[in-house]
Each structure stands twice: as C-alpha cells, then as structure tokens.
Amino acid sequence: MTAIQRATVEDARDLSIAHIASWQKGYRGLYSDELLDNLSVDESIPRWEKRLRSDDTTFLTRRNRQVAGFITVRAAPAEDTGELYLLYVNPDFWRQGVGRRLSNFSCNWFMEQGYKRAIVWVNHLNKPGMEFYEACGWEPDSGRQTSEIYGIKVPEVRYSRML
Ligand SMILES: CC(C)(COP(=O)(O)OP(=O)(O)OC[C@H]1O[C@@H](n2cnc3c(N)ncnc32)[C@H](O)[C@@H]1OP(=O)(O)O)[C@@H](O)C(=O)NCCC(=O)NCCS
Numbered sequence: 315m316t317a318i319q320r321a322t323v324e325d326a327r328d329l330s331i332a333h334i335a336s337w338q339k340g341y342r343g344l345y346s347d348e349l350l351d352n353l354s355v356d357e358s359i360p361r362w363e364k365r366l367r368s369d370d371t372t373f374l375t376r377r378n379r380q381v382a383g384f385i386t387v388r389a390a391p392a393e394d395t396g397e398l399y400l401l402y403v404n405p406d407f408w409r410q411g412v413g414r415r416l417s418n419f420s421c422n423w424f425m426e427q428g429y430k431r432a433i434v435w436v437n438h439l440n441k442p443g444m445e446f447y448e449a450c451g452w453e454p455d456s457g458r459q460t461s462e463i464y465g466i467k468v469p470e471v472r473y474s475r476m477l
Contacts (some may be wrong), residue, residue, distance in 0.1 A: 315382060315413070318419045323363050325381070330358035332381035336402040336440065344439050349464055359444040370399060373419060375412065380404060383412040385420050390433055396424035398434040417450040425477045432477055435459060435470040447473045 321329060332355045334476045342350060365386065366372060372383040383403035390397035398420045423431045434452060436443045444454070457472025 315407075316376045318373050318375045318416065321366060321374045321384065323366045325374060326359045326362035326366060326373075327355065328376075328381045329362050329366075329372070329384055329409055330355045332384065332401055332404040333362075333400075334358060335405055339403075339405040340442070341437075341440075343385055344437060345464070345466070349466075371423075372400075373416070373423070375415070376377040377407060380406070382407040383416050385416045387420050387423055389429075392431075394428075394430040396420075396427060396432045398432060401434070406441075413446055416451050417447070417452075421475070421477060430477055431474060433457070433472055433474045435461070436472050438469045444471070444473070 334355060336344075338350045339354060343405050350453045370386050370388045372384055372386045375382050381394060381404060384400070385398060386400040388397050388399050389395070400419070401416055401420070402411060403416070421432055434454075435457075436447065448454075452473040452475050455472055457474070459470050459472070461470055
C-alpha cells in the first residue's frame with residue numbers, strides 16, 4: 315500500500331473505478347440494482363476531473379497500481395469545522411485497515427488546517443458505514459439532512475468528532 319498522497323486530475327479514471335466498485339458492493343440494497351449496475355466509469359471521469367480541479371481536496375492510496383481507497387475533504391459550512399465529504403475503499407481491500415488509515419489521515423489534515431471539529435454525513439441506512447465510523451472514533455450527533463443523490467432523496471445522519 316502506498317503512502318496516502320494528494321490526488322491530481324490524472325487520477326480521475328482510477329478514482330472513478332474504485333468509487334464505482336465501492337458503491338456497487340457497499341450500497342447494494344441501499345440503492346436499486348438498476349442504478350448500481352448502470353454506474354459508468356466513463357460518465358464518472360468528468361465529474362471526478364471537475365472535483366479534482368475544485369477547492370475540495372482528495373487524497374488516495376494505491377495498491378498494485380489500483381486505487382485502494384480515497385477521501386475528499388473540505389471546509390464545512392459551520393465555523394472551525396472540516397467535512398469528510400467522501401471516504402471509499404475499493405472492495406478488494408476491505409477489512410485491511412485502509413478505511414481507518416484514511417479516517418485518521420483526514421483528522422490530521424483537518425487539524426493541520428486549524429479546524430476544531432470534523433463532521434461526516436452518512437446515509438441513514440448505511441449501517442456498516444456507521445459501524446465503521448464509530449470504530450474509528452466518530453460519534454453520531456443530532457445533525458440530520460436530506461441530500462439528493464442521482465435524483466433520490468437520501469436522509470443522512472451526521473457523525474462528528476472534536477479534534
Ligand atoms: C465502510 C468502509 C469505508 C470501511 O473500509 P475498510 O477499509 O474496510 O475499513 P477498516 O478495515 O479500516 O475497518 C476499521 C474498523 O471499522 C469497522 N468496520 C469496517 N467495515 C465494517 C463493516 N462492513 N461492518 C461493520 N463494521 C465495519 C470494524 O470495526 C473495523 O475493524 P476490524 O476490521 O478490526 O473489525 C468500506 O466498507 C467502504 O468503502 N464502504 C462503501 C462506502 C461507504 O460506506 N463509505 C462510508 C460512508 S460514506
């Protein structure tokens with residue numbers, strides 16, 4: 315596994331591949347099979363290129379040249395708060411500590427940026443995701459929001475931690 319490094323626009327394809335593989339395995343049952351089976355790397359690449367050129371910051375780690383996992387971090391609307399916007403691990407590397415490394419890395423990065431608190435939003439039905447965050451030291455708080463993902467309204471619960 316490589317060190318966690320800042321992603322660039324050249325990583326858009328490999329990030330798309332890992333992102334879609336993680337969605338298709340991790341979100342089976344949360345979203346329809348039709349949606350998951352039709353996710354397309356070619357359609358995802360321009361979205362990733364745009365994200366990689368934006369103010370959001372993405373870090374990744376590779377194994378055997380594949381993206382093993384990645385995070386996207388950014389400022390949250392609340393003062394002194396950083397948001398872990400995306401955290402995905404390629405299913406080929408689940409339960410090997412990659413997600414925990416990425417979660418820890420995000421908290422160190424938030425501290426370096428001077429944030430006092432970190433948050434992450436999780437689909438309210440993503441039980442494994444919630445258990446993962448709790449295992450990594452995040453705690454559910456009272457935050458609730460509804461996001462629109464591929465046109466579907468998704469209730470989300472907020473996890474947070476003081477830094
Ligand atoms: C959730 C996810 C990020 C975990 O990544 P991972 O690299 O497998 O996690 P780790 O190996 O670092 O696990 C750390 C701890 O989290 C917990 N955990 C991890 N996956 C879990 C699961 N599927 N169910 C319950 N607990 C889990 C365990 O306590 C684990 O420690 P252990 O393996 O010693 O028991 C990964 O399964 C994933 O990408 N899922 C799809 C996307 C997603 O749900 N992202 C998070 C919400 S946005």
